[in-house]
Amino acid sequence: MKYSLADRFIETELPAFVMGIVNANGDSFWKESRGGLERAMSLISDGADILDIGGESTRPGSEYVDADEEIRRVVPVIEAIRKESDIPISVDTRKYEVMKAAFDAGADILNDISALEDDERLSSFAAEKKIPVILMHKRGIPTDMQSNTAYSNVLSDVGKYLSERAEYAISKGIEPRKIIVDPGVGFGKDTKGNFALIKGCGKLCGGKYPVLMALSRKSCIGNVTGREVQDRLSGTITADILSVMSGAFMLRVHDVKETVDSLKILKAWREADEFC
Numbered sequence: 001m002k003y004s005l006a007d008r009f010i011e012t013e014l015p016a017f018v019m020g021i022v023n024a025n026g027d028s029f030w031k032e033s034r035g036g037l038e039r040a041m042s043l044i045s046d047g048a049d050i051l052d053i054g055g056e057s058t059r060p061g062s063e064y065v066d067a068d069e070e071i072r073r074v075v076p077v078i079e080a081i082r083k084e085s086d087i088p089i090s091v092d093t094r095k096y097e098v099m100k101a102a103f104d105a106g107a108d109i110l111n112d113i114s115a116l117e118d119d120e121r122l123s124s125f126a127a128e129k130k131i132p133v134i135l136m137h138k139r140g141i142p143t144d145m146q147s148n149t150a151y152s153n154v155l156s157d158v159g160k161y162l163s164e165r166a167e168y169a170i171s172k173g174i175e176p177r178k179i180i181v182d183p184g185v186g187f188g189k190d191t192k193g194n195f196a197l198i199k200g201c202g203k204l205c206g207g208k209y210p211v212l213m214a215l216s217r218k219s220c221i222g223n224v225t226g227r228e229v230q231d232r233l234s235g236t237i238t239a240d241i242l243s244v245m246s247g248a249f250m251l252r253v254h255d256v257k258e259t260v261d262s263l264k265i266l267k268a269w270r271e272a273d274e275f276c
């Protein structure tokens with residue numbers, strides 16, 4: 001499988017790309033994801049295809065930070081990684097100033113939880129630089145997003161929103177092939193809604209855009225298993241593999257090594273079809 005960045009392609013022989021999470025802040029819900037160069041290099045060693053660097057926690061209940069603080073957290077991490085590796089780097093941000101500084105430091109992908117709604121300048125910047133854009137669905141802001149989780153049909157409602165945001169991105173000059181959609185599991189959905197999105201992710205937007213699934217250790221995994229965040233790895237791996245079997249193209253995860261191993265097993269299982 002191959003995917004186009006601005007200046008090169010990334011490839012994997014596995015059923016999905018693996019994006020490893022590096023949280024350059026002290027407020028992420030899974031403390032093991034917090035860190036800088038050391039964590040990044042560990043994820044690379046574990047087999048990550050992409051690193052996702054975030055300087056602003058977006059977990060339910062968190063508060064936003066200003067652009068200067070976000071830049072202060074994110075850019076030094078990107079600069080340090082670039083001295084050691086050319087791995088593709090995604091930046092989890094809603095702000096033009098942050099993405100510009102990150103791009104200048106060596107970032108390759110915009111991961112915007114607001115789907116280009118919070119800062120109109122981002123769409124033109126992404127189009128100009130020809131970088132891929134991840135558009136995510138959410139409701140409200142982290143402090144209130146879980147207060148409204150009712151949908152008439154969560155799969156169609158989320159798909160409609162993402163299709164509209166993709167059309168907006170295209171109208172601003174972003175190439176359709178540079179658009180990735182994320183249904184935003186855990187962002188304004190209840191447990192049943194989250195699992196409907198896991199099961200139906202390949203149907204989002206009629207299958208026009210590749211789908212990223214970010215399920216790692218989230219509350220919906222805990223709600224089903226009864227496990228606290230530190231004990232949600234096996235539940236996460238199962239949900240990730242089910243999402244790939246349902247059509248997901250990329251997994252955003254805390255636990256890269258275990259995810260890569262599970263995808264290798266899925267690959268071998270699929271290849272066994274020729275002998276059955």
